Amino acid sequence: QLQLQEAGPGLVKPSETLSLTCTVSGGSVSSTAYYWGWLRQPPGKGLEYIGSIYYSGSTYYNPSLESRITISVDTSDNQFSLKLQSVTAADTAVYYCARHDVNTGGLALLDSWGQGTLVSVSS
Amino acid sequence: QSVLTQPPSASGTPGQRVTISCSGSNSNIGGGTVNWYQQVPGTAPKILIYNNNQRPSGVPDRFSGSKSGTSASLAISGLQSDDEADYYCAAWDDSLNGDVVFGGGTRLTVL
Numbered sequence: 001q002l003q004l005q006e007a008g009p010g011l012v013k014p015s016e017t018l019s020l021t022c023t024v025s026g027g028s029v030s031s032t033a034y035y036w037g038w039l040r041q042p043p044g045k046g047l048e049y050i051g052s053i054y055y056s057g058s059t060y061y062n063p064s065l066e067s068r069i070t071i072s073v074d075t076s077d078n079q080f081s082l083k084l085q086s087v088t089a090a091d092t093a094v095y096y097c098a099r100h101d102v103n104t105g106g107l108a109l110l111d112s113w114g115q116g117t118l119v120s121v122s123s
Numbered sequence: 124q125s126v127l128t129q130p131p132s133a134s135g136t137p138g139q140r141v142t143i144s145c146s147g148s149n150s151n152i153g154g155g156t157v158n159w160y161q162q163v164p165g166t167a168p169k170i171l172i173y174n175n176n177q178r179p180s181g182v183p184d185r186f187s188g189s190k191s192g193t194s195a196s197l198a199i200s201g202l203q204s205d206d207e208a209d210y211y212c213a214a215w216d217d218s219l220n221g222d223v224v225f226g227g228g229t230r231l232t233v234l
Contacts, residue, residue, distance in 0.1 A: 046228040049225070060220070063219045096167055104174070105156060110170060
């Protein structure tokens, strides 16, 4: 049974860097069948795609966030990570990691999600 | 402002059939497939329909999807109280360098 678990600070100061890690169990980030992604949901609002990574390091980023995002993968620890620079209050959201089943439905098919973690941006 | 357009709310009584629409453009829905996600408040989204009309195992056949041109629809028949949730459509958008785009979500209320 695939499980994804987000981890990282729940509070980040404005202008600093938000860092989150997603640990994958019951599956491998080295699988050639999947991309691994990050999404977020501001309180009371809808879902927003952040970006995704393949085991090889190939990435897709949301164009509106691309200048501030870095997504990396660590195949030895079966994890992938998100860094979002220069955060503001507008970056306050529940952040989800998820698996993209690209072979079945492309990058818009997210077939497994972590439970999400709330990150607040405040001084 | 979401790239895909959904009605903010929908409602129905138990047993009824409800449909939720999702409108896009040639760069997203018109050029690819649509997926639907169900999110019970306080929980992570769950895939409900993929590739326009396919149901993952475990999703009841009360849920169905369709696509025509640049629009898609999710239909829920035999409405039940635990269908009360937010529903999101999603698609790949191939403008710029590519992006996963979502609708703004539709809150379904079972009266």
